[in-house]
């Protein structure tokens with residue numbers, strides 16, 4: 001059977017989609033290739049959120065077309081995911097070496113289509129049609145890049161799409177309208193994962209706080225998303241639950257209170273704010289004000305003062321004045337996020353913001369990005385510094401990314417902790433004393449805990 005290599009760009013949803021496609025192909029008998037040099041099929045799972053992400057995948061494919069096709073003409077090359085969805089046939093027209101373009105509602109067809117291409121039945125395939133029920137079509141899991149038996153964390157997709165239509169965002173067009181899976185189906189998937197050794201599950205969606213709004217609705221004052229959290233919380237043997245990404249407008253009191261009574265729900269929240277200026281929030285069509293955002297943060301910290309808080313921010317949205325930008329700087333100083341992803345605004349095809357006048361010049365975009373990133377890093381460093389000497393509990397996930405000789409895990413508040421451990425500890429919750437603080441990483445002292453305990 002052929003071997004496949006999948007390279008993933010972008011968000012966790014893409015990682016999950018790649019895992020699902022890999023599982024599907026492995027079930028058909030494919031091998032997972034260690035590198036693209038050895039693969040018979042190379043798939044790039046793409047991101048369209050910013051132009052840079054598209055350029056990267058495009059450049060990569062160009063390189064593969066030249067390098068791989070020259071030496072191994074039978075290699076199959078494919079694009080899948082968001083850029084495949086938004087550009088479709090155009091990708092094949094621009095890069096004729098591409099054999100497969102698979103949209104975001106068609107991941108479950110990857111196996112069939114590859115078979116048709118490999119057998120010579122069809123030469124090139126582009127399928128970016130919408131498909132009813134695609135949010136539930138593939139549920140199998142496989143970890144790429146980790147040894148399967150070591151994997152203790154997993155993603156579970158709970159919904160697809162987004163109806164919010166923020167004026168800068170391409171996601172509603174690449175991922176379609178909101179479609180949620182039933183609670184029972186999600187719980188079943190979680191139970192299966194836990195039976196296979198998974199200890200921590202991250203519930204995924206483009207706007208998880210809108211989960212089941214139409215399909216399930218409110219019950220006893222609780223949103224469908226909180227009902228789902230409660231149902232997943234019941235899964236025996238599961239230690240931790242996380243989710244991403246929520247939207248501030250869905251951060252109701254029911255969700256905030258859930259942090260207080262669901263002990264498996266990790267004490268962390270990634271809540272994209274995008275801007276600190278009410279004027280821009282409105283132009284972005286975000287549906288909340290700065291004041292409302294600050295209120296959510298305050299309430300969350302009231303429920304748990306140690307909650308880890310991170311966010312996404314866009315600088316240089318069209319028309320952003322110095323004053324608007326200062327509002328964002330102030331908000332960042334006021335909230336004291338543990339970390340924030342700062343993005344330079346990038347105009348996206350067919351989005352309202354791309355057509356707005358007053359696009360900000362590149363140099364100003366870069367200058368604001370650097371200034372905000374500087375503040376975020378400084379604040380983050382101070383917040384991480386507070387962990388020095390403290391004892392934290394982590395779920396041991398596996399080898400450290402930077403130094404595979406060591407292990408790493410995360411605290412409930414989502415801080416990475418690196419320590420000298422033993423493979424046996426993967427999957428365990430252990431306490432470590434922090435002896436060093438690096439850049440957005442904590443280092444735990446293994447000597448302080450009894451690592452031999454079973």
Ligand code: SAH
Pocket residue numbers: 011013049050168169170171205206207244245272274312313314343344345346347348
């Ligand atoms: N809710 C989605 C958001 C996806 S985009 C999710 O997390 O799954 C992730 C982040 O990229 C957004 O929160 C936003 O900060 C940033 N982003 C989206 N569109 C952008 C654009 N046109 N330019 C720059 N950054 C953008």
Ligand code: F3S
Pocket residue numbers: 162163164165166169170171172206207247
């Ligand atoms: Fe994009 Fe806004 Fe939805 S950022 S994914 S349109 S909430």
